[in-house]
Amino acid sequence: DAKTTQPTSMDCAEGRAANLPCNHSTISGNEYVYWYRQIHSQGPQYIIHGLKNNETNEMASLIITEDRKSSTLILPHATLRDTAVYYCIVRVGRDDKIIFGKGTRLHILP
Amino acid sequence: DAGVTQSPTHLIKTRGQQVTLRCSPKSGHDTVSWYQQALGQGPQFIFQYYEEEERQRGNFPDRFSGHQFPNYSSELNVNALLLGDSALYLCASSLGAGQETQYFGPGTRLLVL
Numbered sequence: 020d021a022k023t024t025q026p027t028s029m030d031c032a033e034g035r036a037a038n039l040p041c042n043h044s045t046i047s048g049n050e051y052v053y054w055y056r057q058i059h060s061q062g063p064q065y066i067i068h069g070l071k072n073n074e075t076n077e078m079a080s081l082i083i084t085e086d087r088k089s090s091t092l093i094l095p096h097a098t099l100r101d102t103a104v105y106y107c108i109v110r111v112g113r114d115d116k117i118i119f120g121k122g123t124r125l126h127i128l129p
Numbered sequence: 130d131a132g133v134t135q136s137p138t139h140l141i142k143t144r145g146q147q148v149t150l151r152c153s154p155k156s157g158h159d160t161v162s163w164y165q166q167a168l169g170q171g172p173q174f175i176f177q178y179y180e181e182e183e184r185q186r187g188n189f190p191d192r193f194s195g196h197q198f199p200n201y202s203s204e205l206n207v208n209a210l211l212l213g214d215s216a217l218y219l220c221a222s223s224l225g226a227g228q229e230t231q232y233f234g235p236g237t238r239l240l241v242l
Contacts, residue, residue: 055233062133062219062233063172106171116162116185117221117231119171 022046022109028124037094039123041107044088051110052083053117054092056103063106063119066092102127131156133222133234141240142210150205150237154222160184161203162231163195164219172219178203179225207239215241 024042031037043052051070055063067074067081069090074081080093094101106122134153142148154161160179164172174187178197197203201222207214217238221231 062221062235065230065232068230104171116174116177116187117164117172118174119164121171 022118023107023120025105025107025120025123027121028126030126030128031094031097032128033099034096037097037101037125037127039092039094039105039107039125040089041091042089043107043109046087046109052081052087052090053108053110054079054081055106055108055117055119056101057106057122058100058103066105068110097125097127099127099129101125133158133220133232135218135220135234135237137237138235139238139240141242143242144210144212146210146241147206147208148210148239150207150218150220150239152203152205152220152222152234154201154203154220155232158222158224158232159201160223160225161197161201162221162223163203163205164221164233165189165214166217166219166236168216175205210241212241215239 051068053068054066057063067079069081069083083090104122104124106119108117133155136151162177163175166172175189176186177184181197192208194206217236219236220234223231
């Protein structure tokens with residue numbers, strides 16, 4: 020079973036920041052938080068990952084709370100092309116197996 | 130630089146048949162993982178291949194088997210197809226057994242009639 024909890028769906032206005040929350044209250048000290056997204060009819064796309072510190076790349080920012088029990092993915096200026104299902108994942112152990120939940124369906128509104 | 134490629138893109142089979150799906154990893158990657166994604170669900174891990182051996186396996190029956198070749202490409206075989214095997218089959222590649230970032234291919238959509 021997935022170790023994360025996410026809202027089923029969210030709306031965001033185009034041009035605004037999209038903030039996607041994720042709860043992972045049982046995360047272990049050596050587990051990373053990963054975010055992927057899946058645009059309709061495509062394979063999942065890696066966005067960002069982090070362990071303790073906040074992370075930023077060209078796609079998004081990842082804010083992890085100090086107790087690591089939750090995190091937020093931030094898309095700073097959402098566009099219509101950001102409409103997708105966003106998966107928050109806690110990596111299981113040292114291997115590459117990824118346990119996906121149902122994710123959050125993000126709708127960007129024009 | 131080619132990303133992960135999969136073939137075929139779509140496939141229709143009937144119950145009881147066998148199917149083989151193929152995956153070529155991203156250039157430089159040596160680890161391949163397979164996932165099954167039913168409609169409306171997140172991808173479910175099937176198994177992972179590294180150094181031509183199955184390293185990890187999810188909760189899938191023995192009807193699902195795989196292979197990795199010396200060039201790191203991989204095949205997923207499903208025997209005795211059931212209607213419930215209809216899904217999008219995704220391949221993901223990464224570098225090294227402990228590598229954390231996987232890159233996914235576009236998937237093969239299998240329909241079992």
